[in-house]
Amino acid sequence: MKSQPTIVRPCGYMERYSTSRHSLDLYHCVSVTGRYAVPATRGSDHEGLRALLQRAVVQVVLEQPMMRVGIVDEDKQSTSFVHIPRIDLSEHVQWFGPCQPNTVDATLSKHLSFHHSQPWPEIDRRPPWKVTVIPVRGGESHSEIEVVYSFHHAINDGNSGSIFHSRLLEALKNPAEELPGLHGKELELLELPLVPPPQHELVNSRISWPFFLWTLWGAFGPSWLKSKPQVVPWKARPIDLSQPKQTNTHILRVPAPIAAKLVAAARAHSVTLTPLLHALITASVSHQLPASEAPTFEPCSPVSLRRCVPNTSNFDTKNTMLVLVTSADHPIPSSLTTKLRESTDENDESAIWEVATCVKASLDQKLASIPHDDPGAMLKYVSDYHGFFRQKNGEQRSNSWELSNLGAIDGGDDAGDWRMTRAMFSQSASAVSPGLSVNVAGIKGGELTLTLCWNPSVVDTALVGGVAADLEVWVPKVAGVRE
Template sequence: MVADNSTSPQTLRKLGHSEHFSSTRHHLGIYRCVTVSCRHLYPPSSPSLPQGAEISPSFFAALASIVKEQPALRVGITGEDSGNAHFTHIPQFDLRDHVSVQSVPCETAQEYEDKIAEHQGWEHDQKWQNLETRPPWRITILRPTSNNEAVLSQLGGQEDVFFAFHHSLMDGTSGRLFHELLLSALAAHQDQDKEIPTALSFPEPASLPEPLEAAVNFTLSFRFIVGILWNHFAPSFLKPKKQPIWNAKPVDFALPFKTRIKPIDISPETLSVLLDACRSHSVTLTALLHSLVLASLAKRLSSSPAESPAFLSGTPINLRPYLTKKPDDKTSGSTTLRCLVSTCVHQFSPKTISALRAPDADINALIWENALQVKKELAAKLALTPRDDITAMLKFVGDWDAFWRGKDGKPRTESWEISNIGVLKSAETANNSPKATRMFFSNGTMVAGPPIGVDVASVAGSKLTVSLSWQDTIVDDELMDQLRSDLRGYADKFSETGSSFV
């Protein structure tokens, strides 16, 4: 059932500042969605075993139960092209308009994996249509098909479930939570074998959680405010010259929006070795990944030191631990899908880069040293939050359209970003329900953001997947191939030796 467009939709609350941050990017087409996919493996005995393009009644029943509980999944957005965007009440829509199935012909298992990565990139390139009357999220299910019996035997019983969504609705952590909720709901509805109505009605408007700035008690010191405003608006001749960094090509709104993605799968065994080493060196896996990316890029770009004298990276910060507690408010719960994220910045100086490029460099020692520095920066940021957080400064942006357009043609401010949405912990599933074996998370093209996205997700007891994403032509394909090869090589080498990345 398609929503009735004959009347103007009922508006709900105004988008908050961080929600405007994302809605204006979507309006300009410079950032379109977040995507988190999850691989489901069904037991051979399951009545819900994937068949052709069929979507089982149990899947629709599970999805309907989640949509009914999650306000973010049943609202639209109006006024995206203005500074007065609001969420809208969507009284009815059909789940069949949000779920589709695609068969993926493949002659090898690797061909299937390549097509999964290609589709993940495709998800990022789509703009949301009819935003006022259609919730901006979708599920696409990819299922392998083959004339090769050996391939069918290897891939049998599995499907990849893609969940793509507008960033104003929720963040990457919510994407992981959605998949946890879906797996739990599939287990609860596994015996659903009769078709159910997929047209859902919601006469009463959704009770949305409050915007980020109302959910977290941010405080800003006068010194912090002045420092940020000075950095952005003071004449350049009054400020010290910024340290040049490698940041690929400048922002260019005219380039085609095409997302490239390359995943790296880390086995449970290798992951266990890396995590043990992280604990013994008092660092986190995210901090180690920053250091490994740095080591790779410092090496691969060493032939052009003038263009890569230093680097700057970012880490999105999950703000859920800093929510103002409201025990009676159902929308403040830890499983509510919403957007609660800030960021932490890491600078890698010319001295740090020169040390990595020195002929006699102890690369292994430097990797742990730089990882520890990132860990300390993250710890300091978390200890300070919610004081002096850059997210609280978004309220000073009066014209988002001008803000973004002002970046067109300018150098990027970061070299890469690493976003880690954590571990998917699926509940104990029933005999016939699917279990998760892989989670694949990506931010996709960030036209006005970092040139490289490094996104991390894992499944408890299974593999960890690192995705590398970039806008086509912004970063050379050869460099991205080298980065992927280095990261995989570092992990494999350390797993073999227990002490050395190189």
């Protein structure tokens, strides 16, 4: 008879948001990828390199409680995290064959597209995370390796992926002499992990009566009593839960010199990178779609709630992997999209900077108000999470697209030691959220990577290809790099 797993704690409201999406096959995983420069003394010893990386992964697992739990009852309202007493590392650490430098991005894109389209197997007995390694060959040695950390969104948020790589880099530089419980490819975990509390316990979100009533009215008020907006933003095709759950990816690299100038250009206009990239995407989609179909847009940006955790909390928000996230909407006035469309001078960037300023204003407003009157705090009033998502079938999507910016990871600067030279961020194309996500990650002082993720049944691939092509041209131009 199969033994029952030991419950660590019930899933919180935001965690159940992700477990229910996963159980309904609506959203699968998040990935943060790091390219590591391998020290010259390590690159030619392929087996030694594998063993070293496995030990480094185990070192991170032993310090991160959320990497040591599984999930039970995803199809129920009583979903819980459970203790995983033994991890078979052969199921969680996978090596691909080596790639040439000019083919690694194509291999990565293919792998990410596949992985983002697959649900996690047997999550009651396996922690829902995986590390995939793709060596980049330099002669006979592996000069670099791509390390893909993929995870179920209920155990980690995007920032957790950055933390994983920061801690992995530290483990590679300073390996532990002893790793308790490691026997070959098996990691025995006898003690229950001391997991952090859920988001709603860590962050004190106050809900005002006007916000509470307005949210309920938006969710349950009869449509015939609601006023119709004068201009309806474009949000791709409506939600159709019968469509294939497929994720396509496109990787766009921004070299370090251009990335630095892009950030400087944004600062010179009193905005940050996130509003500027939103503005460039708005300009691209505005030029590709007619005003009759897309009079305006309302994108969104995930926002970390780590800053909202009180200092009295007994865990390190900078180094602990968990879920602490909300989202900010950015309604863009139709007058600005009209201005973008009417701009005939390709050297006139004023409309782009106006849109960036508009997005920054809405982002600043959100940052000033959190954690109070936050929609995520309303999840505690959802009694049936699966029904919550099923009833969205046929509805308009929440936003035009999502832009998620992880920021820059410190990759180290010792040329003779382990260091990260690139970071990438990607995620599943959600069946119930924006059909397109643009995911941004970088290395401090290094290059920037934009990964576009979309479901071709929701957003036309030609449109996404146009966005990618425009960004490839406009990013250097806005950065002030002239050919």
